[in-house]
Amino acid sequence: MHVIETRWMSSSASSAAYPLYTPPMHVIETAGLTRRFGDVTALDDLTIAVPPGITGLVGANGAGKSTLIRILLGLLPATSGSARVLGYDVASEGPTLRQFVGYMPEHDCLPGDVSATEFIAHMARVNGLPGDAARERTAETLRHVGLFEERYRDIRGYSTGMKQRVKLAQALVHDPRLLFLDEPTNGLDPAGRDDMLDLVRRTGHEFGISIVMASHLLGEIERVCDQVVVIDGGRLLRQGAIADFTAATGTLIVEVEGDPAALADALRAAGLRVEGDGRQLLLPFDGDHVLDRVRDACADLGLGLVRLERRRQALEDLFRPAPEALHAGS
């Protein structure tokens, strides 16, 4: 993407005066990262490498998503292992690194008794922006996240959706290279959710900011992210491009009007393996002849064929025993 190149070129051009920033191959690299809270192991020997782009960090509640983000930000020390973010060591180069990252926490974090403008301008200065630039970028960023007249009112009077926007604005105001979003759609209604996801996607794709978005809602990850890191019980379960996770699988879904059991019996009699899944039948797909058999069997039995398609894998499959696993041996 052209945008990313120009950003990095221009920032390295100014590197004589400011801390050196060179684009790394991976925005995040961890090696054997472990964090224990007493007896509980939140992260267990986690080794990942995350390339630039929008990355979904997926896992059930308590899988270790927030713990990982908090370690990468230096909010929490790791029990063992190491981590680099944007090429900086998290433990030893924290303050330098944190000039280039933004963080939107999952929890409430906004003071109620100041206005959004006052607070965002303050956070811009805390991020090292000079006064004029801080004021300018405050206005721009608040417009970008969709806050207008209300930005002069105290934050305590804001709706959840507006607060989420302010939280995103404070993470963006210093134009970070990498943005950590922890459950950014928490507490939003469906329309607010759509807006927020759209904002995240635009921020990532149009402005070339790498984003790590933690969520337990897989639908959101599928809509926004280029790649996925799945963690479970503090361990890496899988990692890859989003396309790998949603590719067509070797399972055929059949749905008929009428009695699926009769069809299942007929197909089994023809030598096919059939699994029932509610009103659906699942068959291993190993060639077009399977489609012919299903069509013929339906015709013979006089059943209306409602649906006949190869199943697309969904991210949800990562967290439940996939029917394909049953057929793995066949």
Add this chain to the structure above:
Amino acid sequence: MPGADPRAGAIYDLGYRTYDGPRLGRRAAILALYTFTLRGAFGIGRRTSAKIVPLVVAAFAFIPALIQLGVAALLGSRIEIIAPWNYLGYSEVPVALFCAGVAPDIFGRDLRYRTLSLYFSRALLRSDYAIAKTAAFVTALAVLTLGPLLLLTIGNGLASDDLPGYLADHWREFPQSLAAGLVIAAVAGCGSLAIAAHAPRRAYATVGVAAWFLVTLPLAGILVEIGGEIGRFAAWFSPFDLLYGAALAIFGHTPGADSIQARADLPLFSYLLLAVAHFAAAALLILRRFQRVQA
């Protein structure tokens, strides 16, 4: 990829642009936090009701100085009742009110609103945060403890008939006022923050700070009176008695016959040493609190 063309995005969306200017790093972050906290201590940038308590209380601290200057202007500077060396005796109540009213908010807001995780994920160390906030509150408190002393010193000079003569006699009052005002602000401010930072609720913080100033005051008086050899050391541990003693030491003034410092009969410089010890202990407590607190 939707919206992949950045130029198309730039045409309709003027809201977000990249930033290639300077990033000033840690020092700027500390300064920003210091300024924001100092403004917040007086309610600047907040709604009007947040300004009332700090500004009214701060004004109270100046009233004795204004009275003294008024009297001096009317009668000449012969009558000096309220002076920099004894000023704390007249401004104890505003100082205690300011500490009890404002100190709980200095860290309490960030803890209550959970803003700490935003600060700690910036180019700041945890100790930077604690130091910037503490320095801001001590500065705010110095407006009450140092401001009137400077006003008195300068005002007395201007009101005198013979300014060069006055300066020759009294020039020492200026650095002494400066030192006394800052010592009082540093010890009272850090102590208040150390108490407030450890209180789980704002109300507890207010009560804790007020108790540190006001409950210890009569207690020390009683102990010095009836506690004999050991009881007289209580004068070191009531903050106002301690700081009054420190001011006496700084100005090189002997305590009045019926003052607690005279009755405790401890060397005056010991109050200065104990003030430094109080400051160090409070600062350590604050730093330790923010090394450990979960962000």
